[in-house]
Amino acid sequence: MSTAVARRMSLPGFGLTMGLTLTWLSVIILIPLAGLFLKTLELSPGQFWEILTSRRTLNALKISFGLSFAAACVNLVMGTIIVWALVRYRFPGRRLFDAIVDIPFALPTAVAGVALTQLFAQKGWLGAPLAELGIKVAFTPIGIFIAMVFIGIPFVVRTVQPVLIDLDPEIEEAAASLGANRWHTVFRVILPSLIPALLTGFALAFARAVGEYGSVIFIAGNLPNVSEIAPLLIVIRLSEFRYADATAIAVVMLLASFVIILAVNRLQRWAQTRIPAH
Amino acid sequence: MSMQTNFVTPVAQLKAYASTAGVAIAIPSHGEPGERSRAVASPRDLRTEPGPIRFVVIALAVSFLTVFVVLPLVVVFASAFSKGISAYFAALAEPEALSAIKLTLLVAAISVGLNLVFGVIAAWAIAKFDFRGKTFLITLIDLPFSVSPVISGLVFVLLFGAQGYWGSWLQAHNIHILFAVPGIALATIFVTFPFVARSLIPLMQEQGTQEEEAAISLGASGLQTFFRVTLPNIKWGLLYGVLLCNARAMGEFGAVSVVSGHIRGETNTMPLLVEILYNEYQFVASFAIASLLAMLALITLVVKAVLERRLDEGQIPRNDPGDH
């Protein structure tokens, strides 16, 4: 009866659970996303190009990508400083501030959006003093930038924090024993070993900001060509029943986010080969 | 396009990437990162900076977090109560508010329930078996994290909208998906898809298959093995995934906004109502609803911290140190 020698596994249920997983995945994720790409194929390359290069679309993409990049840069610097303070120093309220970092993850985007707007509006707690200095934040690109900084900060902190915690203290002691001063130790030994995590955090914050909608649209002002982000333009095109336009912009943004995922995966792999897992 | 990880925690995030890449990243318990092994530097330590620099770094970190994170949160509650407590509760008692709360709870129940079941099923298939293409499958499950919420809604409009693939068929059969509960639920399921599976996969991989194999060799059936052996071992991780899934489901704005149609009293969830009331300058009402969502976020964070501690404790070493 050696015919019973089939490909069997030690635990039951693989066929059933894998089948259900693939079905559910297809129904919820793959078919809808495929529909998006199919819709784009209804456009000729010329039409596609025309939509993407229209002034309003180009500007929306520029605003989304440009401000996201700037916000991610700020997150990178401030995130590093925050991680350093939280991991290396003791100060009153340290654990509270550590917990606070997660709020932008946890707060629904619409709530963040109205709160930031209220805060930076001309009569807001921060908007009023800034207005006296002649700086207008709400309903300008600066507002978009602020909202993007808000939602991006946890990505950098939570990616870098465990790596800094796990950093072997001996490498610092070794650097010091070799005569390096603190400045050299930090900038030549510690920060370089954080680079993969820093870049990963940067990429995640950037990607999140590019696609962000809820926390940005309230404070943005949404003036075409000036403070209109790409996700909002998609919504506007949809409400005008210009599905083709919405789809074309969406596809470009989706592809960009796939590129970022790939980059992040590469970064993770790179980090592994550089710093082998214990 | 974005790591729309609204709320993937560091643990989940890192576990996620760790397991994609096959590395074990030590996850510190929340709030007290790794202090067992590495105390914060004492003044004489080689591993710290001069006092003034430390002061500047701490001051920058604290003021940044205060301005960008604490103040917005405070503004929510301050604005909600700006006209007094009675105005606050009056706003919450509005029929429109109540119907939004009901709809939000309904949609969260549907999407969390389905994602719970399918997340566990997916985690079983992925964590307990070896097969080719596993990394690719995990990447597919992760996809919703990296799709802009607006696009997550858009894909369903393209399928079910009046001009979508199945729009006219649905219209002919008088089936309402878009601008109705099914559409809102679908969009929510899409954006919360990875949470449960992603919290379970690393945990179940780490636990291996030995206990399940032992149960099977003792005569247990597949379901008995799952409910008596696997489930008790993953309960905290499962709760963790459900918690994050629920928070995101209740708070989702972009995707739901695209498919909801904003029909007052019918298809407005709480986040959508926040938007509508804000745009109508009903600030107290808007922030009252927002304050409920903010409290949900705060409670979620607290419970999450508790669960993370449980998860850390749950990692019992396989062998006694003394055994080696």
Next chain:
Amino acid sequence: MTIEVKNIVKRFGAFAALDNVDLKVGKGELLALLGPSGSGKTTLLRIIAGLDWPDAGEVRIDGEDALGHGASERHVGFVFQHYALFRHMTVFENVAFGLRVQPRAVRKDEAKIRARVKELLDLVQLDWLANRYPSQLSGGQRQRIALARALAIEPRILLLDEPFGALDAKVRKELRQWLRSLHSEIHVTSIFVTHDQEEALEVANRVVVMDKGRIEQIGTPGDVYDNPATAFVHGFIGESIVLPVEVSGGSVRLAGRPLNIAADGAAAGASKLFVRRHDMQIGPAGTGSLEGAVRHVRSFGPIQRAEIALSGGEGKTVIEIDAPRDRELQAGEIISLQPRRYRIFAAKE
């Protein structure tokens, strides 16, 4: 119960974990599968248990085809290397598990389950730990609980994967004796996997030596030690002196010089001479097949262990021998050596 394994083949990709393995285990035997890591011994054990499936071949338990049944239907007790105790259950519940998951029709009632668990915990002498959790036990205790749990289902056969692998040396020795006496008490046909030759020789009735997915030899502990069937077995079990020799026309040559030993029918060609350390007869210079200078001597207990640099050839061959202490060796002394017992195997490649 008997176990019969026929022509089992198991591949992981291009790697043959088991290459046509045949094995018969008699009723009541306590058999050791011994081999280095990667020799396929654990895979074979898991196939018998139904935790892995072979690509080809047959497994019969008590004459009945086992491959048609999953692990849960085979009534095989399996003790895992890392015990695999259910960490959320007490010791009592761990042992009771197999009884509780039985189909309702045959399940014992609660009182009977309790009695049975109590009996098993008595058997492994750990009844006082019934309410503890696995994390509160020592390694040796976990091992015994794992065994009690496996025995609870009254298995037809008992399989143990590296039962002592994760324990420290002292506990391991105690458990070995305990397992042997337990086996003579309950007499279940048992197979255990080990990479530790001492463990296999000390505990098992019969030893199966495996290497690279093949069975090299099956025999009693005395057999495999005294009459190793292959060069691998000779090298793996006990410590051996190995010298490269040339066999031709019934004579054996080392580095061109004939040794005064018979070829014992070994095939002509490049070969290896295996001698146990304690099987080298020491004599005054010029009286034996081999000659060498004592470089270093350490004495402990009844023996002295000497490092001898063999003369002739390139003079670089250094061997270690064990000799009784009736004649103390001195460093620098020239002595002769004559193998008392030896085996010659053809050199591979």
